[in-house]
Amino acid sequence: MIIKAIRLNISTREGEFGFAFSFDRNLTIIRGSNSSGKSTVFNSILYAFGMEELVGGKNQASLPYALKDYFEFEGEKVFVEKSEILLEVENRVGDIVTFRRSITDEQKSPKLVEVLNGPYLTEGVSTLSTFKYLHDGGGAQYDEGFHTYLESFLGFKLPFVAGANGRQVKLYLQAVFAAVAVEQKRGWTDYIANIPHYGIRDVRVKVVELLLGLDVFELASLRSELNNEAVEIDGSWNDSYKELFREVRSLNVRVDVAGLPVRVASTIDFSKVSVGIQSDGARISLVEYIAKLREKYKALELQIEIPKNDNSLETVAALSEQGAELSRLVSLYESALSTLAVHKSSLSLNKQLVIQANEELISNKSSQKLQKFGALLGLSLSKEQCPTCHQHVDDSLTASGELISKMDVQTNIEYLESQLNMLRRQQDGINVLIRNCEMDVQNTQSAIVNVKSILSSLRKDVASGNVNSRALVKQQIFIEEEIVKLQRFDDLFGEIINIFKELSNRLKVNQERRTSLPKIHYSEDDGRVLDLFEKMFRANVGEFDYHSAPVRDIEIDFDSLLPFLKRLELRVVRDAVEGAELAVHHYQAGKSRNNIAADSSASDFVRLIWSYLLAIYQTSTHSTVNANHPGILLFDEPGQHSMATKSQRALFQMLSGDPKLQSIVAASFDDSEPVFKESTEELQFKLIQLNEKSITRF
Incomplete structure (x- = not known):
């Protein structure tokens, strides 16, 4: 541009x-x-x-x-x-x-x-x-x-990135411009200052990644696509599972589906998925149960076809039999309702225990963090010692003096995590029991309605002396209705199983694609680009006469994409002084890093910002990199904090020396003609x- x-x-x-x-x-x-x-x-x-x-x-x-x-x-x-x-x-x-x-x-x-x-x-x-x-x-x-x-x-082509609320948010152009245009008042206070966040996580890192042309956006987009697909597969599975059991609950018998998990999985053996019916205390297949109903229907047909002169005795006997069946069903219904209430109470208690255990787990993890931070700061309490009286303080959940085994915080965390896992497994089991009880209640209700209808017909038969029993015909009608429902369910089950198979296969492909993605945030090509970015930055720092730390110790941290001092770790040395501890901070070789900004003078930090923004441009336009920098830099008063003329000249020399870069710089040069001449002498500019x-x- x-x-x-x-x-x-x-x-x-x-x-x-x-x-x-x-x-x-x-x-x-x-x-x-x-x-x-x-x-x-x-x-x-x-x-x-x-x-x-x-x-x-x-x-x-x-x-x-x-x-x-x-x-x-x-x-x-x-x-x-x-x-x-x-x-x-x-x-x-x-x-x-x-x-x-x-x-x-x-x-x-x-x-x-x-x-x-x-x-x-x-x-x-x-x-x-x-x-x-x-x-x-x-x-x-x-x-x-x-x-x-x-x-x-x-x-x-601005990408969509993760927002603070977890949703995908566009990386807006205003955020990108913050890396090419630096205004005077607050622009020189950070590497990319005044950047609008728009609810974007790590927006500065995202801008640098975009301008350097890293593959991370394609990988993030693919990960997001796979995540969204996995969520959609899980949702479709849940919907189909609920539809299946809605149909199960509409039947008048106890149906169970074996081999079909509640959650979608990619390793399901569908040859072992089957529908079973509880009949006379045994589990039989749906086909076998329908066959038994057909036999029962034929037996009723034979009873109807047998010539009868007087059926009052048989009808009275049938009345007695159906009355006993009604009493049995009512007893079963009341028992099922009672069992359902018990299971729902157990589920409610389980949920309360999960909440309590989770709260205790959070509390213990917080205590553990405080303890670790205290250890880093050398606090006495972190070593189970009172800072005032120096007596021992137990890291325990029980009161002092109790002669019982005590658990420290870490042991308690492990215990609570195992308890939560157990409670959640119990919750899944209770939900299955509740679903079975609800089916029992519904099926028993339907059976009670049918028996009452048959009893009504039998009473009419007795009153009228009817030879052809209405009750037998009505039983046939109920059986016909049940067979139609079960056959329709059988057809639907086949269709839903095909949907489950497709979802399971889609999840398998999704997981395979996810496994093939790089395990680290940046690809090998990204690593080479970032190495080049670090070299460019370090070279710029040297050109601008940075003094606050050795240039050889400066490197770019790949997590934050910010400059750090390597081999420097903030350590605490403690000396006993009259029973107390004296904290003395110093730098010592180690693995951790310190943000170089904290160890730079004000003018040196501005030099770092120059180096950083120029390194982004230099890396983006390098012959080995295909990136996205617009090829322009706008600086308002870059000579902050009485910047040395030598450093300003180095900046202008670098800006004017790159024919592919347009730079517009507003500067006062301390209202000094000599400073202006020294900063720009023999340079090409307008x-x-x-x-x-x-x-x-x-």
Whole structure:
């Protein structure tokens, strides 16, 4: 990306004011005193890109009052009636557009950006204009959004990354710009300061990974895809499992499905999955049970076909038999209800025990952390010794003086974890018992209804002296209905089992793909890129005359992607002084690292920021790396904290020496002509020299 030109238009009653500058394709220095408006020009560039959040705030709130309220000209206040920013930009394939964005305008919102197709500022050419919006819902996702357009224009394809809430969030362009544009007030306080987080985990790390072109996003995207697929498979399995047992509960018999787990698995032997019916105290197959029902139906048919002259005695006997059956069923129903209540009570108690055990586990783990931290700090209490009276303090769950075996915190944690596992297994078992009891209750209810119906028919038979028993016919009807239900369930079971097979196979493929992914966060290619990044950073640190630590001891930590000092560990040396302990901190060789920022002077830390941002660009554009840096750096007052002229010259020399990099630097050079000359002598750059104020009359 190349920024070609910028123009500020301010309309007032006294005439037209503003500024207009064009920029070099390599290094441009905007020079002026501390109150001349360098930052105004710099912030106007960010505003035209819709990146004013890097300065602080959105829309006009981020800009100085001179662009929206009033400014001083020849000792008089001039009030702003209307103002706008125009910025001409060229992308990597040579397309040129001009962005026009209002600052103060009664007719136009600052959330609206006009995109002029062509070099409107440098050549006065514009063939077509379109309007885009920003800082509103969808501005970075919909085609009408300005940041969606800008992302496409600059050739970016921003990834989705993990958000703080676990959902996938887009890595917005504003976060990326924080690594290429550093404003003056807070920009030099961190390696990538003022970066908007947007609820993104480790957003700075994600930006560096993107600009370095690491494979981590593709791997993360694939992992996320596989995770989402696994969740979808699990959900589909649960839905099918619930559908299966809804059908089971609709039957009038005790049905169990053997060999089918509650949770989806990739190692299920479906040849062992079967449906069984509890009949006369034994488990038989569904086919066998249907055959028994057909035999019972035929037996009833034979009873109906036998000629009878007087069936009153048989009917009375049947009445007695069905009455006894009804009593038995009512007793079973009451027993099933009682058992169900007991199991539900057990489940409720189990859940309470799980909550209590979990709370105790959290408490013990917290105590263990405090104990470990105390040990690191050398606290007496961590060694089971009272810091006041120096008496022994038991690391125990029981009161002092009790003659019983005691458990320390670690043992108790292990005990509680095993208890939780046991309670959760019990919970699964109780849920199965509850489901079986609910089926028993439902089946017994249906059986009671059927028996009552048969009893009613038998009583009518006795009263009417009917030769052809209504009760036998009604029993046949019930059997027919049950056979139809069981056959429909058999067909459905076959369909659902096919669904289960497909889900199990999908999970197997998912797990195989997951296993083939790299076990570490970065691939081998990423490791080579990060090694190059470390070398570039270390070389830059040496060029900028860093003094706070030996350059050879500086390295990039692959977890945080920040500079650290290697072989340095913060240790604590303790000396007994009149019964107390004296803590003395010093550095000693070890495995852990210290953030180099904490051990650098203010000016040296700024040198580290220069080195870091330049190393990102240098690595991204290296011949062996195919990455995503836009090829531009914007620095506002990089010479912070009385920076040595030698270091500033090294920075400008590095910026001007790379023909692929456009850099725009706003600097005052301590308002010193000698400092400016020494910093830039014999370097190739374009100078924009501001007068007393950047805003002038056109």
